[in-house]
Amino acid sequence: MSELVGRAVDRVDGRAKVTGGARYAADNPVPGALQGFLVGSTIARGEITGIDTSAARAHPGVVAVYTHRDMPRLTAPPFPYLKGFIPLQDTRIHHSGQPVALVLAETVEQAHEAAALVEVSYRAEQPKAVIEDALDEVYLPAPFRDRPNEIVRGAGEAALAGAEVRFEADYSSPTHHHNPIEPHATTAVWEGDRLTLHETAQGVNLTRGTVAAALGLPPQNVRVISPYLGGGFGAKGPLWPHTILTAAAARLVGRPVKLVLSRAQMFTSNGHRAQFRQNLRLGATRRGVLTAIVDTSTAQLSRTDEAIFNRSDSAHLLYACPNVHIRHRGVRLDVATSSYMRSPETTAHFGLETALDELSYELGLDPLELRLRNYTEVNPETGQRYTGKHLDACYRMAAEAFGWARRNPRPGSTKDGEEYVGWGMATETHSHGAMPATAAVSVDAEGRVLLRIATQDIGTGTYTVISQVAADALGMPLDRITARIGDTALPEAGLSAASATVASVTGPVHRAATAVRDAVVAKAVADRRSPLFGLSPERVVTEHGHLFAADDRRRRDSYRDVVARGGQPVEATGSVPNTPGHSFGAVFLEVRVHARYGSVRVTRVVTAHDLGRVLNRRTARGQVIGGVNWGIGYALMEHTVLDRRTARVVNPSLSSYLVPVCADAPSVETLFVDRPDPGSTALGAKGFGETPITGVPAAIGNAVFHATGRRVRDLPITQDKLL
């Protein structure tokens, strides 16, 4: 019956994006807007003792320079504001790069130059920058958003003591930064006590509520607009101070203000993946059945918050193991607040999937076989069967397409010219969210469909997928659907983060569109002027914008004619809750390690994923390709370096913080199980965007071991670690 859902249709926003027509947050011309630029602290810990803004204020074009002395008092809002404090409120410095002044000028050039003329003096204290600086200050933080940081199932330590085989190792990864290509941008426009923000937001409604709380406004006085987002990866989910400061400054100065963070500022302004260390201890039988997992990790926290984002969910939930003890510990340092970064569960999962590979060698078992011996379709937390978990099919499909059975397990067994060749695999899994959402669908007298919902398209394909869903439910061609999203003036929806968008909005869109279809059919069969008059509604089918009698296709009407005869658009809203869950997959890949240079290339990748029903193969494939490359960056290059003396980021640029480029990216073969999850109200689809990174770093490390016999437990796997 369905014609569009599941098909790899072209993105409906494609034309706007390839012609430059798509207007992103920084692209909106706002008449009379001043340009804002922030001045950041050069120390990481201490007090401001004086600020001289006279030279900056004297610079041509400068309209105002605000500091803690003249900003209005603002309230640090609760989640999703993560920072715990708002800058420019007092003299205390909590991290390097913390805003200490905000310059407003007529042009960008003037604002930037004047920012350099602001003279700040400090009383500096010695900061602590990395976990290793404060090992004796490690502690178990209070639960974050009701999720405890200690999880116990069975008796981990006791089971470990009695295990036939024990394995222990330490794993670690550095700070990472999201670095979407589009920097954070905001433009604040006030009309009386109403505020409009053109904002880089992964969640327009959460941004609205948070900004309103900070400024002491009722939420309905704030409108947030974000129709296109040039990448977020979590960096634009929570709200960050620059938005609040820009809005407050625009009110103070009495003109609209636009502010765009510089690339360097994005290394201290909008969260990051926290530096992370993990001790893993596994107990197993000689046959390879896990009897204990004891996972003790330490994440970097800031002085002003203690939220832990990189949780060990997979140690807890992925395999059948009766005794699990997890502790997410933290240590407060003089650095900026960390946050969610695409696939937060990857961080701890790297340790687990590497440890399993190491255990497989100790047991003399194939690493895939080890995972199958611990396979479960029961959620160990609830004791319930998953409504859909086809990870076993993922293993089978990907292993076969890759040719895994041909692998010689001996490390260093294959050399091709100057390069060692290695194969590695890992399981992929990530949780996904589900948030309340309402969609509105209407059909007008021209037969055009307007779909409205305040969700977002962060590049994942929301515009396209919801248009497909609406078109199918109505029986309309795709090009009749116009989707409007990314605006708080639309019916409310949640954040586009936590892989939640498809899981959250598909059901509501489908329900609203189905209600419109049913209403139009009802009108037709009740209208003497319709060729369908008198038919029972069940005997009417809708296709290509027309309504047909099921058993006599010559009797037909059209959406356009029915609505035109009725004289007004037919509209309905829909709202369907969904439940959070997990999606799964397997990644098999090949690396080549240069014998003399130690450089690693990923040369072949096969993945298979279970995301329930695949709504659009092309956008789903995009998530896999992107995820695999994120995994490559994670394993081989991404690394924010902090100077231990000053707690400053040493490499705040895209030439020194390396991300994969075209020449680093292999072609990925992407397979999907594509079976609807009956437990999901999103037409059987599960949230997915974060899953396809999760196994890649470990698979690469495992392949490097297979190639060379060298086990690197500290990411990234750079050449120096292999020489």
Add this chain to the structure above:
Amino acid sequence: MTDDPHPTRRAHKRRTVLKGSAVAAGAAAVPPLAATASAEAAIASTVDITLSVNGRDHDISLEPRVTLLDALRDRLGLTGAKKGCDRGECGACTVLVDGERIKSCTTLAVMRQGSRITTVEGLADGDRLHPVQQAFIRHDAFQCGGCTSGQIMSAVACIQEGHAGSEAEIRDWMSGNLCRCACYQNIVAAVGDAAREMRR
């Protein structure tokens, strides 16, 4: 203003601009400034110039330190070119100047008088998309679109330079344009496909 005041402009001023940003990079997390401060630049004196963009002449008045990218985006309202880094590292701002691809954040607008500038907005022929634009849609060579204008302009030049002969060659010659969504394999397919079509 149509006389070219900089006859040597084709010898790219990129190097000198990059030198300026290298100094800023040494200063750890201190925000690097787009326009490195100098005493003269502090005086907001503007010059009148004419920029030829997408076949149209635009008379504008701006400070000499304004980059071509900021001139396009803020003065001419051509926001197709994006500012991802403002220092020549990401490629989101790539445009064609006299047919060559350049990063428009690393050149000053005043240096590009008398040149033919093409941005992504000027690529299509009316409603008919350029073969590279079509191929990008067909191969799903973008997600968020933040890098896409730059990728497309870079691809047009890459093909014209004769650097799209094989997948490996495309990978190398398209590596100056970062895509954080990492649509690289689709970009490579799109560029290869468009190259074949343009040769026909």
